[in-house]
Amino acid sequence: MIVVLKQGIDLQDKNKVKSFLSDRGFLVKEIKGEQDTVLGAVGMAHIDPREVELLPGVASVVPISKPYKLASRELKAEDTIVKVGNVKIGGNRVALIAGPCACECRSQIMEIAASVREAGAVILRGGAFKPRTSPYSFQGLGEEGLKYLREAGDKYGMPVTTEVVSPRDVEMMKNYIDMFQIGARNMQNFELLKEVGKTGMPVLLKRGMSATIEEWLMAAEYLMANGTDQVVLCERGIRTFERATRNTLDCSAIPVVQKLTHLPVIGDPSHATGIRDMVSPMALALVAAGASGLMVEVHNHPEKALSDGPQSLYPSQFEKLVRDVQALCPVVGKSLETSPRIIPSSITDESACETTQGDNVIAFQGERGAFSELAIRRTFDEDVKVLPCKSFKDTFDAVNSGKVRYAVLPIENTLGGTILENIDLLGCYPALTVVGEQQIRVIHNLIVNPGTQLSDIKKVLSHPQGLAQCREFLEKELPNAEQVPFFDTAGSVSYIKQTGDKSLAAIAGAPAAAYNKMEILREGIETNPKNYTRFYILSREENSEEFKSCFASNVASILFSVSNESGSLFKVLKILSDHGLNMKKLESRPIPGKPWEYSFFVEVEMKDEEEFKNTIKLLKEKTTSFRVLGTFKSAH
Structure with a gap:
């Protein structure tokens, strides 16, 4: 049952309600929602709801109709965000989990970890214990493999996940990993679910090969009833009569499950298809269906893999998949998980989100709920606070003065074009630098x-x-x-x-x-659905590296002016071309106080940031003024 507490209930009355339910054999979970605080009471006990309704501080009692209680959307309306190390899965995120099917040796897992981390994966996977159909197949390295996996995760800054197959291994494994994985064959291994649930650690629960959605959620209920509320569901294909693929990927399960449960759901296109060339298109299908993440098998030499080589992507294929997912994310209202983020639905509590100054404050122009705030919520951690500003200049001033740590400002819209005021303001604040960008789809x-x-x-x-x-x-x-x-x-x-x-x-x-x-x-009343806005993330120069530390920059913004003579602009552009710097954008802007003189705002794609730094010297020789506004990772 769901016990809805009255707003303002004191702690003493709340504890009395909890004790009343616990004494009668119920497992009690407290859940704080946007509007109400509720107690979820589950178990085998039976009680007349009127007895609970009469307790001080109780507003109402609502029965849960689903057989799964703790996992039910009836119990908790808001999405659960599962935290695995410093990575969050759920809400508007798309988290990428990648690595080999099996950890084969130290050098193998270290090399693959480096490549998937560089491409954009945020969690490392790799099997140490492998349940195989044949007893003669490679069964994994066991604890030795766990040690290699932990070492790789620590070196490349990724939490790690691997499959647990025996209840007796749970205690040992929790010292090496950040998230347990329950494989399809063990989805209904209830003794294993109980032991893993007792750890309270995050768990990735794969759907059984022939499991219904209700059976899948009931397996999640076992985990939650025994101690963990950090469960990620994983659709990995089900067994049907079709043999063209390894399994049949049930994309429709994603939106169905999202309506039934508050738990995040991701997809595994590798096991769903079993065929390397089909992994990427089905991965995109899962994201389009609303998945909060992907688990993809990647191997540096899949032709030599000891397990599931035919379905493992080459590192280069995974890198392309990440770019494709990144391009798709704004279409479905999500963003790629690269650092801790927040979900838009949490923009509700003014006292919790709005402040005036501090290191953990982000400034934007507009009022609460603006598209600029949505860009903040897709970029920063959950505990950031926001400072709404009346004008773009006020926003620049806030970050320039140190009143806030960062500012997020629109720079370009696909329909309206460049926000020229912000281009001009960028040139007026030499202490500020562009450290990142975010792209959102504008849905009116x-x-x-x-x-x-x-x-x-x-x-x-x-x-x-x-x-x-x-x-x-x-x-x-x-x-x-x-x-x-x-x-x-x-x-x-x-x-x-x-x-x-x-x-x-x-x-x-x-x-x-x-x-x-x-x-x-x-909803969605805009004439053209291809309406996107790109935002710059600004900080003072001394704070720039802490934001950019988790990814390599591939775009540079520069501002320069040239002498008033024939071919002067051409000479600058030729340097960019000769050094492989692909120009994405060129805008001319009048220079204040100098009638009929112009500066040029340019964005270029870089293949190598160090090579770009070497090119700057040549550019300065051909310009009368030159400034790098920032280097950052492209969001599209």
Whole structure:
């Protein structure tokens, strides 16, 4: 059952409710949601719900209809984010787990760990104990393999996961790994599930070869009932009559499971297909279906692999897959996990998220729930706080003065073009540098006060670009409604909330509706769905390396001016071309105080950052002023 506690319940009354339930044989879990705190009470005991409802501090009692209780979405509405080392799985993340099927020797796992980490994997996998169909097949290196796996994970900064096959190995293995893996053959090995659950550690639970979704979730329930709430579900294909592939990948299980449970679900395209050339397309299918991550087998010499060589990607193939996943993520409202992040649905508690200054504060322009804040939530750790600023200049000032650690600012929109004001401001703050970028898909929604009907709306408020990008919807569905330009999309939502007027509507993103507790009347009303905004992440120069430490830069932004003579710009561009620096963007901007003189903003792709540094000397010789605005990892 779910026991909903009254808001403001004191600790003494809460403990009395817990004790009442525990004394009657229930396992009690406390869950704090966005609005309410609830107690989940599960077990074999039976009790009249009215007895619980009469206890001080209890608001209501709701039965859980599903046979799986702790894993049920009925018990916990918000997504569970599973933390494995410094990596988080769930929400709007796509976490990549990669490594060989089996750890064969020290040099093998070290080499593969280096390559997958460089490509973008955040968790290292590798089998130390291998349950094989044939007793004569390679069974793994056992504890020796665990030692190699741990060493590789520590060296390359990745938490590690491996499969446990025997309850007697659990105690020994937990000293080497960060996440247990329960394989498909052991999904219903209930004694193993009990032992692993007791550790309280994260667990990756693969779906059994012939298991229904309910059986899969009941296996998760075993883990949770015995002590861990950090469970990741993994769809790895099921056994059907089809023999063209190793298994049949059930992509439909991803959205189904996400509706039934709060636990994150990822996919394993390697075991699902068993064929190397099919792994990448099916990996993309899993991400498109909403998976929160992928587990992919990668081997440096798959033709010599002791286990599952035909389905293992070469490192170069995995690197391409990572780039493809990164490009797909914004389409489905997710981002690739490279550092700790936060989910957009958590943009609700002002007291927890908003502050004025400090090292753990990120500035942005706009009001709470703006698209810029969404970019923050897809980039930084869960405990960051935000500082909304009135203008772009105020945002630059906040990070330049040290009031905040970082700022996130829009730099380009696929429909509206470059945000020229921010290009100009970049040149005015020599102490600041670009350390990263984030890309999000802009999804516009018609947002109203609760209870408003489409026929009630007389005025629609939003930023001019928001109104323009939704013109077809407005002309078709609200032809008589006045379109009122507003300074900010999220600000328009805040304004109509303050008025309480049901004749007003706003166009903004879903986070603005969530933060203001408003209703989305229509979703995705933009005319062109290929609407993306790219954001720069700025910091003071002295803070730049801590952000960039987990990845290699491949893009540079530069600002320069040239002499007013024929061919001067061409000479600069030729240097870029001769040194393999692919130019992605070129903008000319007027120089303040110098009529008819211009500076040039350029973005280039780098193959090697050190080589780029060597090229800078040549560029400075051909320019009258030159500045590197920043080097960073591309988000697309």
